[in-house]
Amino acid sequence: MNEMTNEICTIKEMCDLYKVTPRTLRFYESKELLFPIREAQRRLFTRRDRARLKLILQGKRFGFSLEDIRQLLNLYDIGDQQKTQLAKTYELATQRLQVMIEQKNELASAIRDLKEMLQWGKKVLDSRGINIGMPKN
Template sequence: MTPDLMTIREMCAAFDVTPRTLRFYESKELIFPVRQGTRRLFTRRDRARLTLILRGKRFGFSLEDLRQLLDLYDRDGSQEPQLRRTYEIASERLAQMERQRAELDVAISDLKEQLAWGAEVLASFRQPAAE
């Protein structure tokens, strides 16, 4: 079902991305499809990388971040130092995300306050200068 080499169309279907995206990732050296003449053929390795890329994006890593992380493993394999480094980076990212969530929480409750106030004013339109 999943052959060793996949065309760009098959990749798009499998990962739900556009051809442009795959070409773009290639240009950014995130994946390295082989060429059959001019056409791209994506290897198992490309698929593994793409999986990690898409996962990483969900976590808010930039493509550049991901490129560096993937390169780390390309150079020396998944040995302990690389894994440890990745762990650290991911931990930092997690901290960032939690800070971001905290800010978002504040903004949300502030906005809720504003809305409550607005609701009051709106209500006062119905009962003009009541009390």
């Protein structure tokens, strides 16, 4: 190990660190989400790539598409020069939040409905002497 090994890492190390497959990292590169440097054919991922990957994974959790994420990362990269761009990012995230809240509400209502159906089903089954357990919520 030479000085500052932790500055760059191989594809395998990245995979272990972030629980992704090599295919995924190559795919992200092809989609211009990551820009590993090349050392004789091999990819070397920098601190910057790791930071970006973290954001990518977060973004996925939030339900952003990879294309959305790419654009957001570009905005970050262009940097804090243009307020419009920061505000734009903020706005996009806000919209996503709204969607997520709606999804959560719809999901909650679907859960209620399904629970109701299950209780009804349980009655039927009980009345026939069939025994089952309810979910432990």
